[in-house]
Amino acid sequence: MNDKIAKVRTYAKENMSKDRSGHGFDHIQRVANMVLQLMGTEPANGEIALTAAYLHDVFDDKIASDPDAKRDEVKAKLTEFGFDQAEINQVMDIINHMSFSDNIEHKQSLSKEGQIVQDADRLDAIGAIGIVRAFQYGGAHGRTIYDPNIKPRDLTTKAAYRNAVDDTTINHFYEKLFKIASDLNTDAAKQIGKKRTQYMRDFVTEFKQEWDQ
Template sequence: MNNSQILNQVRLFAQQKMQSDQTGHGFDHILRVVKNASYILEHENQPADPTITLAAAYLHDIADDKLVADPQQSEQQLQQFLTKIGFSAEQGEQILLITHNISFSKSLEKSLSLPFSGQIVQDADRLDAIGAIGIVRAVYYGGAHQETIYDPMIAPRREFSKAAYRDLTQETIINHFHEKLLKLAKMMNTATAKRLARHRQQFMLDFLAEFQAEWQGRK
């Protein structure tokens, strides 16, 4: 198979795995991340392997430990799939390195320096977590996990471990903006993503200001 055919197989695999997701990480999210990654690839001067980059973009949530019951088993299945469709062992390792290490929760542990292809995928994923779509996804995810929308008596946490971050009983949907989403613009790796993030960041800030005004009954 050529690279186009391989990526089509990857796309179908991702669709099969993610199409039933009800937390904001469904196949629509995957496709937006792939589009973001393609855009960044086209607008950055530093080269990155497009097949590795886009394959990782398609597959980045397949073994996410907040989405699957057995992340290790999911990674093994992913590795087997990559070998089956023609990726070399080295290419498979590169893709798994990216998919295993791009999440925000990984930054709460010992951080790993990603290759440039991984930095692109990380930026592409983070761009879909902010702005208008990021707002909708935050509410959608919080609703799926019965999170409180907002409680002015619960302050956003400033520091937390990965385990604490994943404990949604200690979070509200609005606090999630302060604990994660508003941090992402400064965490972008590429100049292209940093530029795109500025507008989305401001959109979230405007939303939060309006939310507070309406919550407090200001006219």
């Protein structure tokens, strides 16, 4: 880990360690680790990819109280850490276009580094850890675990995705998590995603069987 990435990691840890919605620094570090794993078969600029991985949730509008101010702070920090403007632009372009919600209405164009970071972030939303994070986020936001009378929504806009009124955590699997694997970019991520998706499907099947007993 070079000095610039070490500074980025420390800054991300300072900002995300207290999050209890499933986007804490443990999530950030897993995404960074997965970036390194995917780059084993997908050559890319590791410095750009890791920087975006560490910072991708710092000014997310689900987390930051003032996303615009936090975005400006991140840019200033990157300059302070020794990144030039072209590198900062690459990092910000990845973060600004990689989220699930920003790709609902039309798929955003991402660099190879962006595709890797997006895959790494999405892989952490599925599988065993994805299940835990889904319930952690739901609990943090007072979401109902399950109600068979509330059906999954057809999410065709970002506004619909953000409007979680009368939503349930189990519905979130149908609305988002089961769909993630089909939208992954890299072959390596797709292989991992297929296995993790099946694990989630088995879990939801078992959950509903137990619910109805």
